[in-house]
Amino acid sequence: MGSLRGLRLVAGSCFRLWERDVFSSLRLTRNSDLKRINGFCTKSQESPKAPSRMYTHGVPLHKPTQWEKKILIWSGRFKKEDDIPETISFEMLDGAKNKVRVKVCYIMIALTVAGCILMIIEGKKAAQRHETLKSLNLAKKARLREEAAMNAKTE
Structure with missing residues (x-):
C-alpha cells in the first residue's frame, strides 16, 4: 500500500512539472504575439499604435x-x-x-x-x-x- 501511495505522489509531481512547462511555453507564445502557420512561427503583421506626439527618435x-x-x-x-x-x-x-x-x-x-x-x-x-x-x-x-x-x- 505504501509503495502505491509513493507512486501516486511521484506521478502527480511529474504531471505538475510537465503542466507548468507546457503552460509557461504557451504563455511565452501568447505574450510575444506569434502565429503558427504550417509548423512555423511568424510575427503578426499588425503595427502597434504610435503615440500622437513623438520626437524623431521615437521618444514619447x-x-x-x-x-x-x-x-x-x-x-x-x-x-x-x-x-x-x-x-x-x-x-x-x-x-x-x-x-x-x-x-x-x-x-x-x-x-x-x-x-x-x-x-x-x-x-x-x-x-x-x-x-x-x-x-x-x-x-x-x-x-x-x-x-x-x-x-x-x-x-
Whole structure:
C-alpha cells in the first residue's frame, strides 16, 4: 500500500512539472504575439499604435505641469519658464527631478549638521549655568514633595 501511495505522489509531481512547462511555453507564445502557420512561427503583421506626439527618435513627449516647470527651473535645466518647450521628454523630467532631489538632500544634511552644532553650543551654555538633567530632576522631585506635604497638611 505504501509503495502505491509513493507512486501516486511521484506521478502527480511529474504531471505538475510537465503542466507548468507546457503552460509557461504557451504563455511565452501568447505574450510575444506569434502565429503558427504550417509548423512555423511568424510575427503578426499588425503595427502597434504610435503615440500622437513623438520626437524623431521615437521618444514619447510629455506636457509639463506648473509644478514640473518649477522643478525644471530649480534644477537649472532652464532659466525662465518661457524657455521651457510645450512638450518635453520623460528622460529630461526625470533628470531634473533627480537633480532637485539631490539638492534637497544636501540642504537637509547641512541643516542637520547646523542643528547638531547649535545643540552642542546650547548644551555647553546650560552646563555653565549648572542646568543639568540631574539638577533639574532633583529640583522637580523637591517641588513635588513640597506640594505633597502641603496637600497632606490641608487635608
